[in-house]
Amino acid sequence: MADQLAIGSRRGLRPALPLLLPAYLWLTVAIFLPLSAMVFFSFMTDLPLAGKEWAFTLGNYAAFFSQSLYSTLLFASLRLGLEVTLWCVVIGYPAAYVLAKVLKGRSREAIFLLVILPFWSNGLVRIFSWAMVLREGGILDTALNAVLPFKINIDLMYSYPAVIIGLVHSYVPYMVLTCYLTLQAIDDSLIEAGRSLGASRRQVLWRVIIPLSMPGLIAGAALIFVPVVGSFMEPRILGGRTGTFYGTVIEDQFVAVFNWPLGAALSFILLAVVLIILALAAPVLRKAA
Amino acid sequence: MRMPRLTAFLTATAVFVSAFTLAAQAAEEVHVLNWKGYGADEPWAVANFEKATGFKVVNDFFNSEQEMLTKIRTNPGLYDVVMINAAFNDQAMAGKLIQPIDVSKLSNYADIAKDKAGSPMLNHDGKVYGVPWVWGLTALAINEKSFDKPPTSIAEMWDPAHKGRVIIRDDAVEAVQFGAIASGQNINDIKDMDAVKAKLTSLMPQIKTFWSSENDWNQMVASNQIDIGTYWSGSADRAKTHFKLPVSLVIPQEGAVAWLDAFSIPVGSKNVAGAEAFINYMIDPKFYVEWVTKVGAPVSANTKAVDALPEDAFNRKVMGSPDVAKRIQFQAPVTDEQREKYLALWQELKVNVK
Numbered sequence: 001m002a003d004q005l006a007i008g009s010r011r012g013l014r015p016a017l018p019l020l021l022p023a024y025l026w027l028t029v030a031i032f033l034p035l036s037a038m039v040f041f042s043f044m045t046d047l048p049l050a051g052k053e054w055a056f057t058l059g060n061y062a063a064f065f066s067q068s069l070y071s072t073l074l075f076a077s078l079r080l081g082l083e084v085t086l087w088c089v090v091i092g093y094p095a096a097y098v099l100a101k102v103l104k105g106r107s108r109e110a111i112f113l114l115v116i117l118p119f120w121s122n123g124l125v126r127i128f129s130w131a132m133v134l135r136e137g138g139i140l141d142t143a144l145n146a147v148l149p150f151k152i153n154i155d156l157m158y159s160y161p162a163v164i165i166g167l168v169h170s171y172v173p174y175m176v177l178t179c180y181l182t183l184q185a186i187d188d189s190l191i192e193a194g195r196s197l198g199a200s201r202r203q204v205l206w207r208v209i210i211p212l213s214m215p216g217l218i219a220g221a222a223l224i225f226v227p228v229v230g231s232f233m234e235p236r237i238l239g240g241r242t243g244t245f246y247g248t249v250i251e252d253q254f255v256a257v258f259n260w261p262l263g264a265a266l267s268f269i270l271l272a273v274v275l276i277i278l279a280l281a282a283p284v285l286r287k288a289a
Numbered sequence: 290m291r292m293p294r295l296t297a298f299l300t301a302t303a304v305f306v307s308a309f310t311l312a313a314q315a316a317e318e319v320h321v322l323n324w325k326g327y328g329a330d331e332p333w334a335v336a337n338f339e340k341a342t343g344f345k346v347v348n349d350f351f352n353s354e355q356e357m358l359t360k361i362r363t364n365p366g367l368y369d370v371v372m373i374n375a376a377f378n379d380q381a382m383a384g385k386l387i388q389p390i391d392v393s394k395l396s397n398y399a400d401i402a403k404d405k406a407g408s409p410m411l412n413h414d415g416k417v418y419g420v421p422w423v424w425g426l427t428a429l430a431i432n433e434k435s436f437d438k439p440p441t442s443i444a445e446m447w448d449p450a451h452k453g454r455v456i457i458r459d460d461a462v463e464a465v466q467f468g469a470i471a472s473g474q475n476i477n478d479i480k481d482m483d484a485v486k487a488k489l490t491s492l493m494p495q496i497k498t499f500w501s502s503e504n505d506w507n508q509m510v511a512s513n514q515i516d517i518g519t520y521w522s523g524s525a526d527r528a529k530t531h532f533k534l535p536v537s538l539v540i541p542q543e544g545a546v547a548w549l550d551a552f553s554i555p556v557g558s559k560n561v562a563g564a565e566a567f568i569n570y571m572i573d574p575k576f577y578v579e580w581v582t583k584v585g586a587p588v589s590a591n592t593k594a595v596d597a598l599p600e601d602a603f604n605r606k607v608m609g610s611p612d613v614a615k616r617i618q619f620q621a622p623v624t625d626e627q628r629e630k631y632l633a634l635w636q637e638l639k640v641n642v643k
Contacts, residue, residue: 047359067633069633069637069640073640135514136514137512137514138512157514240496240497240498240499241493241497241498241639244639244640244642249636252636255352255356256353256459256460257632258353258355258356
């Protein structure tokens with residue numbers, strides 16, 4: 001038995017090697033090496049360019065703790081991540097349920113396509129389209145005023161809600177996809193069994209469907225929360241003067257002031273905070289799942 | 290099947306890249322580093338220059354002064370001409386990034402206004418490190434639809450009537466210097482930072498959003514979302530001439546920030562003769578008049594070029610008037626220490642707005 005297992009695993013690894021190699025080679029060259037360089041930069045006083053002197057320092061990390069500015073921004077970004085994730089659940093989960101359990105055949109394909117469609121367009125195009133919709137005198141404002149008998153003034157552009165709207169729109173397909181996959185895997189007979197044993201629809205939802213689809217919900221939430229906390233493009237374009245977040249400050253360090261070491265240090269602090277949050281949440285979530 | 294094709298693809302890429310690098314080293318090319326859409330890359334200008342001299346122009350761009358310095362630092366020998374704001378010339382020279390220019394080879398140099406050519410920012414130890422090209426202002430621009438008559442004071446930005454319809458550039462140095470003007474201080478010697486901070490803090494609630502490119506500004510006006518904001522004189526001219534937008538420049542009575550852009554030759558340039566020819570062409574009156582007429586531009590440092598404009602041209606009539614000259618303050622070099630201080634203030638203001 002043990003021999004067989006050993007042979008089996010050896011057989012498993014060797015043929016798999018050529019299949020794994022491209023992915024790992026790619027990860028090493030494209031992710032691991034640049035990331036290591038960034039870790040290195042984050043401990044330097046200046047970039048080692050021609051004629052510039054540099055030394056190792058912890059000052060870039062100290063900057064985060066010595067100025068309340070960065071922690072304020074980090075909290076704002078974490079809050080943004082939570083809010084966007086929550087809205088994605090509220091919007092995405094029911095849609096995924098309908099797709100998985102109610103619709104069948106052609107209509108399911110059609111609705112599915114509509115959910116995924118925005119996913120295929122470029123992110124910048126989506127954000128600029130929102131800019132056209134949300135601004136005063138924009139599409140939403142004009143359309144509502146044409147229909148409604150009274151005059152309302154809709155100018156959501158350059159505000160916190162605009163950032164939320166843009167981000168939720170960009171990320172909701174993740175939630176729909178992950179929840180759809182787990183919801184679809186739930187055997188219908190489990191739901192029927194629950195119903196026949198006297199559970200109300202609500203009880204079935206809370207005691208059967210949600211617990212069984214929890215892995216999808218968690219995967220979706222993690223997929224959304226992490227990039228949203230570091231997002232910079234959407235806040236910058238849609239947020240206007242309220243659009244300063246942790247991600248935009250990191251972007252400024254790289255693009256505007258060329259302080260790569262500080263930008264790298266701030267990025268790694270973000271990475272650490274996100275990892276800590278995910279690690280703290282893991283036992284709770286695993287239990288729930 | 291797959292691997293050979295991949296290898297072929299990689300080889301092709303490698304060959305292409307090395308061919309490109311080789312071509313880049315050819316002596317008859319002039320590599321120019323400048324802001325995008327800022328005169329030197331106009332297709333008609335490049336075509337005219339190439340026809341007249343036989344050199345081939347290769348344009349490259351930067352998005353901030355820091356990026357420009359990084360590019361010449363990390364690519365020694367690649368660029369032949371670089372456009373450097375006079376306030377950064379010191380830093381580039383001290384870093385041994387640019388070389389002295391033999392101005393006797395530039396036939397148009399003699400026509401450059403004496404105060405610009407003799408600027409201590411561009412001359413070190415009797416040698417010329419930058420040839421003044423154009424100058425302009427960071428002043429105010431207005432959406433003509435929102436005003437019956439143009440305002441005269443910078444205080445207009447703080448007028449509650451424009452709440453939520455004001456725009457300023459997302460740039461720490463510019464914002465702080467603007468705050469200095471609003472609080473009646475010298476932009477190059479800010480004594481009372483608290484006054485600047487107080488001014489900018491009270492401006493924040495007025496602001497709609499921050500702009501970072503000309504395109505942002507022009508779109509905000511085109512969709513009638515702003516009344517007034519800080520803008521560059523050349524850009525305001527382009528918005529009016531080229532994009533036909535209802536934009537006009539206002540030079541407030543309190544003053545405005547003036548900047549001077551100059552061309553330099555990086556150390557290690559492989560085509561100094563080509564660089565000299567290109568710089569000479571850039572300060573030529575013929576090029577300048579065409580640039581102003583077709584596209585819109587800041588004010589040339591070449592007095593003959595400005596005189597070649599029609600008498601009522603904005604760049605000649607308004608920008609050239611002695612009254613304006615009295616009000617403007619030319620930007621001096623900003624030290625790294627000051628820059629970091631300004632950035633900290635600016636970030637704090639932006640964060641507290643929430």
